[in-house]
Amino acid sequence: MIHSLFLINCSGDIFLEKHWKSVVSQSVCDYFFEAQEKAADVENVPPVISTPHHYLISIYRDKLFFVSVIQTEVPPLFVIEFLHRVADTFQDYFGECSEAAIKDNVVIVYELLEEMLDNGFPLATESNILKELIKPPTILRSVVNSITGSSNVGDTLPTGQLSNIPWRRAGVKYTNNEAYFDVIEEIDAIIDKSGSTVFAEIQGVIDACIKLSGMPDLSLSFMNPRLLDDVSFHPCIRFKRWESERVLSFIPPDGNFRLISYRVSSQNLVAIPVYVKHSISFKENSSCGRFDITIGPKQNMGKTIEGITVTVHMPKVVLNMNLTPTQGSYTFDPVTKVLTWDVGKITPQKLPSLKGLVNLQSGAPKPEENPSLNIQFKIQQLAISGLKVNRLDMYGEKYKPFKGVKYVTKAGKFQVRT
């Protein structure tokens, strides 16, 4: 399936290659560079490119391109999903998925890639299994290894590989047994000029950090499971239990993982926690415009809205902006034309606003449309959909774990059209 993989950095250098079948020359990437040039923006490079002898499927992650070479028909999502999994694994092993990290750990990267694919077909992609086969680099381990001469490579088949719970390794031990769940909800919304909601939706995930010894069997239940409309599960979740009782029952992987992601049913009205008052205008035949936005809380369930950032992609003709914020700080990058306003918290007594003048390129026609505002915010201890975890039970082990649930609401793709 996957023939070869090339890692390419932003400046177009191929800094790593790996072949699972016979070697494919680097020159195949020229087609990719060609497409990249045509696309202008990295975001617009088509993920699937056809060349005379091969097909290139690529992903763009953390300023790196993962370009895989394919020779025969294969579901493109299969490859894309796998490449993302590779990037996730790097992230997991090295803390970041960057060129420097990969170059520093090139041997581990190679060993990982060797285990993850055999003849182009995925072999082991579960992080728990991989970590047993190839231990992640830590400073302590490298010191110990250099003294004792032991290696980073496991010599027995990971237990998970053969069991029917491949995601968990056997013999996990912790002194403090803890299980944390983060319920993170994101509001995707498009708000139109007049402030009415064009489209709004809540997407959520439950990320878990489980540090429990042995083989714990957990079940997590909700006060209002019906809220979850469309759910996708980590493979550890027993689908049957969910279908019949709406309880998440699972033997968790060890460490951090995403338990479920869900969408809240669309019938429920979505509370929009902030509003924006805006007036942006560009004067005809003059080289300046006015810019004025104010943010205020709305339907915030009594919680503070924090971490507010407003990002605006200004039109090309804008040369500079001269603004005064009542709160926080702003930057305007004259090259990318991106205005970023870091607001911080909203205090209802004094609403934050950003006012000032916009300098336009003289002589150029005034922009057709006002830019839309992308807003980021965060509300702690609130799941905006009202989802609540009812209880977490553990079976199969005797000790008493420490349990914790945290709720956060964030803005997802939250856009205000002006």
Add this chain to the structure above:
Amino acid sequence: MSSNSFSYNEQSGGGEAAELGQEATSTISPSGAFGLFSSDLKKNEDLKQMLESNKDSAKLDAMKRIVGMIAKGKNASELFPAVVKNVASKNIEIKKLVYVYLVRYAEEQQDLALLSISTFQRALKDPNQLIRASALRVLSSIRVPIIVPIMMLAIKEASADLSPYVRKNAAHAIQKLYSLDPEQKEMLIEVIEKLLKDKSTLVAGSVVMAFEEVCPDRIDLIHKNYRKLCNLLVDVEEWGQVVIIHMLTRYARTQFVSPWKEGDELEDNEKNFYESDDDQKEKTDKRKKPYTMDPDHRLLIRNTKPLLQSRNAAVVMAVAQLYWHISPKSEAGIISKSLVRLLRSNREVQYIVLQNIATMSIQRKGMFEPYLKSFYVRSTDPTMIKTLKLEILTNLANEANISTLLREFQTYVKSQDKQFAAATIQTIGRCATNILEVTDTCLNGLVCLLSNRDEIVVAESVVVIKKLLQMQPAQHGEIIKHMAKLLDSITVPVARASILWLIGENCERVPKIAPDVLRKMAKSFTSEDDLVKLQILNLGAKLYLTNSKQTKLLTQYILNLGKYDQNYDIRDRTRFIRQLIVPNEKSGALSKYAKKIFLAQKPAPLLESPFKDRDHFQLGTLSHTLNIKATGYLELSNWPEVAPDPSVRNVEVIELAKEWTPAGKAKQENSAKKFYSESEEEEDSSDSSSDSESESGSESGEQGQSGEEGDSSEDSSEDSSSEQDSDSGRDSGQENKRTAKRNSKAKGKSKIVLGSPKIEKEKKTKQDRTPVAKDVSLLDLDDFNPVSTPVALPPPALSPSLMADLEGLNLITIFTNSSFFSFSHVTPVFVPTKTHVLLHRMSGKGLAAHYFFPRQPCIFGDKMVSIQITLNNTTDRKIENIHIGEKKLPIGMKMHVFNPIDSLEPEGSITVSMGIDFCDSTQTASFQLCTKDDCFSVNIQPPVGELLLPVAMSEKDFKKEQGMLTGMNETSAIIIAAPQNFTPSVIFQKVVNVANVGAVPSGQDNIHRFAAKTVHSGSLMLVTVELKEGSTAQLIINTEKTVIGSVLLRELKPVLSQG
């Protein structure tokens, strides 16, 4: 060795090399970390020494540096001899790195690579499975043709390894060997065949992958493993799932008949290409027999459904395409939600998913309409995502939502991304042509855009307006005048050309303006773009023909200009036009027709989606994404007209059984079969018992059988019970909802068994000859089925080895079942096992008839209840001309009879379906079932639960409806029962067993709601079971049809209260 010190080494070395200036290419990375050895002999010398040292740490260090070189794409092949020596190293990490090196360079250094082979051969016998597996991996990855026989041997051995992990690697090795030496195909197929039988989930994905690569056309290898694969699917690792689902999709398209009914087709806006001819045939077929889905087909559809919930986008897409390609259209709707969920993912996933949605939305708009807003464009989306979303929005546009969409489009047109704005304008054009109501609105909107500041927008609008006007030959003089004015300002050549063409085409409608435009153009002719010049010539010619008085001179002037143009195309055109329109002595017959030639009615262009023809590629494939047939693309075949023999899939079971039971099979089979046939006879005579057996579940049925077995045969109970296991295993895995069709076939053969041991023996011998092809016990089971109906077979006692597998499957069966149907519209939640006797064979002179309610919407009329009648000929001669004679129906009742059956062979059986409109009453329908010689009076009295059709509704709706049906319309009763009977699944099972209702998702654990409507009048029937304190519950029924309501209450009450 630490990675830190490692990189330190590299860097210091790198610096040195750069100083020496021997670095071949240092362009690739600024640090030049590993790129120094390619040409530096001295450095390689150093590495060689390290590799030859007897310290592992030095070796490891050297190997790490070499791997670094490989990673960079540097040539390290000359180190081969030094490296290959270390293949037998004790240090696992060195060994692994040597493997990496070997796999990379063995192809180039074949002779030297052979040195390592013996090490691998030894490692293949290692007690550690990981070492065995990795030895096999490397051995098979060394692309050296000379070792093909060794590889073949190793694969064969590994395929029988005890460790599934090694077997998995063997499956991978198959593909490698095949690509190295395709001559080995036959032998490899044997191994594939063996591995396909493997029951480990670890192996399944890999072997199917090998199958797809090596012998995708050997569909016959799949038959026996089909059910197993379906059942294992949920537990296979995610990558394997994708491959298996794709393969099963292809399989299903060759083995089952189309589930797409004519009725479904009407929903489609356009006929999709492969179904068109199928459906034609179906229509003719349909009169003969109604469509019943093969249970294996249903099994696949059902078992893949939970995978829609996978976190892996590839799996979700694979299931989605499976539903799209093989499920009945009414069920495919569930995939849209999951696909829309994937749109939250990263841009690459979005891109592929949106493409697939675009293709789907052309054919079945309804599927994605509820998610319209999810396709709204954000200004931060990449352009390729934006255009795809736009495409989908266009496909989804209809009269109802167009106004919202147009408002949305207005925002897009103003986008700063001009490419996207232009695409939006084209979209508006397409909406305008597709939806006639808004054509004028769109046109006006586009005309407004003509005054836009941005040239690209204006140009695109002109082009689209041109197309729109061409389609609407009505008077649009105003618009044309407006556009003529634009010629002064607009500079984009395409737009100018379009305007000129429009004016030329409509020159008679704007007689005053056209010549003036020509005048202006004549002035600027020399400075125009070629495209525009051609259109000026065209305009001149057209005006010359229609209005020669005013434009004759102008045209000639333009033609003269064109004659000396630099572009040969324009000179050519000029010459051609001059000859055609200017009359002279040489001009031939053609010039008479010049006007007709130039001003002919031109066909309007079609504004079509670029995704229009993509549907002939299987969705989710690379070919679909690229819209070209990719290498190795496997065509999805059309549905067969007649399903191939479904019994081919049965064989596996007996093979399984053979594996589990010791020797001495043949005799036992024989006797076991005898036992079944006997029991069938018995059941035939006492139907009530069989009914209760099948309903009450496993115990009674199981006991009865084993008891009888003891009587009928002397065999050890152990063996025969395992025999049964295999049967039941098979059945628990499959969904025998509507096996009528299969029964009829299977019974054709199996009924012979009845009371005729001679034939049985015959079959036995036949089976001996071809042990794989015929499955005796299975046929018997079918034999058994029609009486107690094939539906939920009693979960039998299982042999311990099979127990674990099958139990899980059973559970899945039940749960997915309930979840599946509760959301879909009128699909029954559950089809009960119960058949009723219509005509007993004793009173029917050998003709026996049973009926049951398949709980499907009746195809003969929407007010009818559909009924399936199974006719059996138990005589030893043909029964001819079976038909329905005189009908004695109460007033208002209607009946759609089945087509007369010409003849029914001895021992044969046939299933027909008919529809009766019971007018929402439980009155009896009496009619005569006639054969050639006799007439038998029979009657059908429907249980009240069968007069309903399930409906899907939300809890909120339910409560609202319930609120309106109180007082007289409400009946209720208190039930007392043991608490274990009040678990949700038990209540659910009991209620749906009695009545054809749909479950309403409930927020409270103690309240269960069910909803249905009556078939005839469509009145709602709402059933609520509310659990109270202690062991009581309240049963409430709300309906307008109070009579039916109270009858239903009466029937439900005892069922719910009994244990």
